[in-house]
Amino acid sequence: MELKREEEILSAIHHCVKCKLCSIASFHPDAEWLPLCPSGQYYGYQAFYAPGKMEIFRAILEGGITEPxxxxxxxxxxxxxxxxxxxxxxxITSVELGAPELFEELRSEMASKGWILDAHKSIVDKIKETKNAYGEKCEYKAETTDANADVLYYIGCTARYRVPEIADAMLEIFDKLGLKYQVMGEEWCCGSVLFRTGQVEAAKELVAHNIEEIKRSGAKTVVFTCPGCMKTFEKNYPDMGVELVHSTQFLTRLGTMNLKKEDLKAAYHDPCHLGRDLGIYEEPRAVLNEVADVKAMKREKEQAWCCGSGGGVKSAFDDFALWSATERLKEAKEAGAEALASACPFCKRNLKEAAEKEELEVYDVVELVNRCLEG
Structure with missing residues (x-):
């Protein structure tokens, strides 16, 4: 790590006074104090909270930790x-370097030393062999309707291979609305899971390929149903000169659609990448409100509880991931919801698995829109 970058990181770490207010959703004296950090709440040790991980990073940089x-x-x-x-x-502080950026830098530093989980190393092998994070050799079938269309739909690994009903719904929405679109003939993993787990070098080939494919398409707008993919294109790819939009942003731009609102009480779960990372909070709620009766949960928007699957957790710590999802489902039920809707394939996958015991329906917003859209 370059000396200047190390000094910047240590400065951010030293801003932390270990108050742990970062682990509480609301610290107003008259409000209920709800937990905000899934890993800290689940494991219970200081090392799993943000201040603890910062101390770990400091110790690694200063030579206090020399082996894993x-x-x-x-x-x-x-x-x-x-x-x-x-x-x-x-x-409450003036620190400018965000914790997610710090923790990804920590993982990158550890990965450079070979300090990485086998579950995460295996993802690199899967991507090398199949160009998707799940190692799937089958193909999700999607066809371009117009090779000169301005809109390109980037589907992503999870919507292709784990929750294809989301990709199906988005493609059907395009078709019902008579919109022309492209899909990539050779869509490779965006590299999100590699960036999030510190394996940055392994992502470079994916980035180069996807950039070339998108430039070759001539598309002006890339639509994502996966916020993780969108965040990666937004923050880890160079500017390609194309517009990057989430599916809910795209749908709100279309104006009035012929939607038939259902008699369904649904809570909305903010995906972390979509909300906290990309600042997209209102468009998913606006779209969901057109098709369901939206119920508010206690922890929403900036203070939303994580579904538990991001950052490589689902692949390495599935019990923890499902516990976090279950906590979110309980919160939705307490709000009077019959269903929990999100706007992220990764969120849907984890919440849906956990919901098998909670008797709550789980949807992506585009699924409900497709169901309520008159074709």
């Missing part, structure tokens, strides 16, 4: 990098 241990790897990688801690921290 199971405890070290668990504390660093059993974190969804959801960014909720930083949303609270920046309210």
């Amino acid at each position: 241990s199971d405890g070290l790897l668990n504390a660093v990688y059993a974190c969804t990098v959801c960014g909720a801690c930083y949303e609270k921290c920046k309210q």
